[in-house]
Structure formats: structure tokens, C-alpha cells
Amino acid sequence: MVILALISIPISFINLQNKFSVLTIIEGTDYLKIFETKQLQSQMMVLLSTYNKGLLITQIFWGLWLLPFGYLVYKSGFLPKVLGIFLMLGCLGYLANVFGRTVFTHFSDYPISGYITLPATVGEIGICLWLLLVGPPNKK
Numbered sequence: 001m002v003i004l005a006l007i008s009i010p011i012s013f014i015n016l017q018n019k020f021s022v023l024t025i026i027e028g029t030d031y032l033k034i035f036e037t038k039q040l041q042s043q044m045m046v047l048l049s050t051y052n053k054g055l056l057i058t059q060i061f062w063g064l065w066l067l068p069f070g071y072l073v074y075k076s077g078f079l080p081k082v083l084g085i086f087l088m089l090g091c092l093g094y095l096a097n098v099f100g101r102t103v104f105t106h107f108s109d110y111p112i113s114g115y116i117t118l119p120a121t122v123g124e125i126g127i128c129l130w131l132l133l134v135g136p137p138n139k140k
Contacts, residue, residue: 001068001072004068008062015055015057016051018047021047022044022047025043025047026044056098060095062094063120066088066090067088070091074088080126083123083130086122089119089123090119090122091120096116100113
């Protein structure tokens with residue numbers, strides 16, 4: 001579980017380079033003045049699209065780590081089992097989202113695309129709220 005979560009960190013940082021490159025273009029330094037405005041806009045759109053594709057790669061690992069985490073929550077005994085189920089469903093939701101956005105051209109236009117990662121959100125926020133409000137059991 002930890003390895004899957006750790007793999008996503010360097011991928012996310014490397015992917016941020018695309019956004020920093022967009023900022024470089026926006027700054028409008030002197031060496032970019034040889035390009036026309038449309039060329040710069042095209043370069044920015046390519047970089048932003050590349051950033052979005054990089055997020056898809058990261059989402060694979062965001063989803064995969066939820067499966068063992070959800071299983072551990074389900075088996076823990078002090079956290080609600082329903083949160084573990086939501087986390088495991090969140091794993092499937094993330095993977096389905098990556099698959100859908102990779103295979104289908106306009107996947108974001110489908111109504112399901114807005115709800116497919118909702119179980120992961122419910123599970124992750126639910127775990128945080130449960131630990132903040134209820135906390136772990138007191139063993140004396």
C-alpha cells in the first residue's frame with residue numbers, strides 16, 4: 001500500500017514541470033518574442049494537455065493504493081466497514097476513470113464521469129472525519 005502511494009509522488013512532481021513550462025511561456029521573456037501568439041498558445045495547450053495526461057498516470061496509483069487501504073479499514077474493527085467498502089470501490093472508480101479517459105475521446109461529457117470517483121472521495125473524507133471526530137478506540 002505504501003509503495004503504491006509513494007510511486008505517485010515523483011510522477012506528480014515530474015508532471016508539474018508541464019505547468020511550470022506554461023508559466024515560462026506566459027512570462028513572455030525576450031527569447032519567446034520570435035514566436036507568434038498563436039504558436040505560443042498552441043504550445044501552452046500542448047503542455048496543459050500533457051499535464052492532464054500525466055495526472056491520468058498518477059491516478060492509477062491513487063486508485064491502486066485504495067484497495068489495500070480499504071481492505072485494512074474493513075478488517076480493522078474500530079473503523080466503520082462501510083468506509084472500507086467505499087475505499088475499495090474508489091479504487092475501481094479511479095481505474096475506471098483512467099480507462100474511460102484513455103479509451104473514450106470525450107469521456108468527460110458522459111454523466112458517469114462526474115460520479116465515478118465519488119466513492120473514493122466519500123471513503124477518504126469519511127476516514128478523516130471519523131478519526132477527527134471519533135478517534136481510535138481507547139484501550140486501557
